[in-house]
Amino acid sequence: MTIFDPADGPQARGAAGWTAAGMLSPSAELECSDLQVFQDGLDSIKMWSEIVAALPGAPDFARHGSLLLAHRGDGGAARRLVDLIERKAPEPHRPRPLDAESLGELEPDVHGPSLAWFLPHEGAIDPTQLMPALYEGAKTADWRWSRTVKEVGTGFLVAGGLRHVFDHVFDVRGLGQRPAKGPAAGCMDVRGVRGEIFLVQNRNVRLARPVRLLHPRHRVYIVPRRDHHFVIGASEIESEDRSPVSLRTTVELLAAAHSVLPGLAEARIVHMETNLRPALRDNLPRIEQASGLTRINGLFRHGWMIAPAMAERAIIQAGIPFPSRGATAA
Numbered sequence: 001m002t003i004f005d006p007a008d009g010p011q012a013r014g015a016a017g018w019t020a021a022g023m024l025s026p027s028a029e030l031e032c033s034d035l036q037v038f039q040d041g042l043d044s045i046k047m048w049s050e051i052v053a054a055l056p057g058a059p060d061f062a063r064h065g066s067l068l069l070a071h072r073g074d075g076g077a078a079r080r081l082v083d084l085i086e087r088k089a090p091e092p093h094r095p096r097p098l099d100a101e102s103l104g105e106l107e108p109d110v111h112g113p114s115l116a117w118f119l120p121h122e123g124a125i126d127p128t129q130l131m132p133a134l135y136e137g138a139k140t141a142d143w144r145w146s147r148t149v150k151e152v153g154t155g156f157l158v159a160g161g162l163r164h165v166f167d168h169v170f171d172v173r174g175l176g177q178r179p180a181k182g183p184a185a186g187c188m189d190v191r192g193v194r195g196e197i198f199l200v201q202n203r204n205v206r207l208a209r210p211v212r213l214l215h216p217r218h219r220v221y222i223v224p225r226r227d228h229h230f231v232i233g234a235s236e237i238e239s240e241d242r243s244p245v246s247l248r249t250t251v252e253l254l255a256a257a258h259s260v261l262p263g264l265a266e267a268r269i270v271h272m273e274t275n276l277r278p279a280l281r282d283n284l285p286r287i288e289q290a291s292g293l294t295r296i297n298g299l300f301r302h303g304w305m306i307a308p309a310m311a312e313r314a315i316i317q318a319g320i321p322f323p324s325r326g327a328t329a330a
């Protein structure tokens with residue numbers, strides 16, 4: 001296997017995948033996805049448990065479920081979203097209402113929201129650990145760093161001024177799939193959706209699982225990471241502006257996060273980042289298959305959540321034998 005990437009090495013953080021919070025939340029994401037994404041999400045959680053176990057460095061992978069939270073005044077908007085998920089998700093994946101005592105048992109440091117629902121089958125990974133681990137697990141592949149692929153066709157690609165011929169090409173360039181001069185025949189009409197995210201740390205705050213605050217104007221989530229770090233995200237703006245995090249997003253996201261986990265008031269902001277989610281017009285992912293060529297794009301908010309299942313389906317559709325589960329790391 002040969003991999004071409006314009007990044008200058010495995011630690012270069014250009015891909016949206018580096019910025020992602022790492023939530024594996026097929027039920028909660030039914031807000032903006034369909035049943036195929038939901039099923040891919042469930043299947044991928046199972047696959048991640050096998051993949052992660054086979055990777056070096058034991059990257060974090062948690063399956064403690066997730067919580068939907070709302071303040072009393074926002075109950076109407078929150079219930080509309082919960083109803084939507086209930087209509088779309090089959091049992092046992094529907095939100096389970098929690099009373100204050102049960103919420104306190106699950107997450108003692110959460111204070112403020114009076115409405116809570118539990119989604120028991122969700123999980124989370126840490127992309128900043130998985131990216132290097134996936135690279136280590138696939139190190140025997142032929143990695144061609146600093147190589148921008150300019151053109152892809154059936155059984156070939158063009159990079160570094162050379163035409164390279166292969167049995168099969170998988171085009172997974174995200175926004176890089178779009179030609180510089182705009183949409184072209186054979187390419188998906190992909191756009192970037194700006195997302196901003198914060199990494200904060202407070203050793204006195206505990207959180208076992210991702211929580212989402214259902215707010216009428218913005219969606220805010222907090223995802224726990226190793227060593228009392230917390231990811232707070234994320235804006236979703238129809239813009240391809242990659243400039244630094246805005247003041248508006250900072251005020252809105254951090255105030256909302258603090259209203260759920262008051263202990264975050266003394267957290268230190270360790271890092272903030274902006275990136276673009278590759279999305280298609282319907283915000284749904286797509287696999288396009290031709291002889292010698294597979295294009296995958298439009299993973300939008302769900303790349304980590306669905307990547308294993310989508311990759312497996314794409315490989316099978318391409319007629320390439322899929323390695324038996326647990327046989328290889330990546």
Ligand SMILES: Cc1cc2nc3c(=O)[nH]c(=O)nc-3n(C[C@H](O)[C@H](O)[C@H](O)COP(=O)(O)OP(=O)(O)OC[C@H]3O[C@@H](n4cnc5c(N)ncnc54)[C@H](O)[C@@H]3O)c2cc1C
Nearest residue numbers: 016017020021022023149173174176195301302303304305
């Ligand atoms: C703020 C934020 C939060 C998110 N949170 C989550 C989350 O909690 N859970 C979740 O599942 N998803 C989340 N996502 C979405 C997830 O990051 C994306 O769906 C995923 O990264 C898309 O994967 P991709 O490989 O298509 O694109 P990318 O991750 O952008 O990767 C594209 C790759 O193609 C390479 N490339 C680009 N151009 C070329 C070229 N010309 N030639 C060769 N290679 C090229 C790039 O270097 C890169 O390696 C989030 C995204 C953002 C921005």
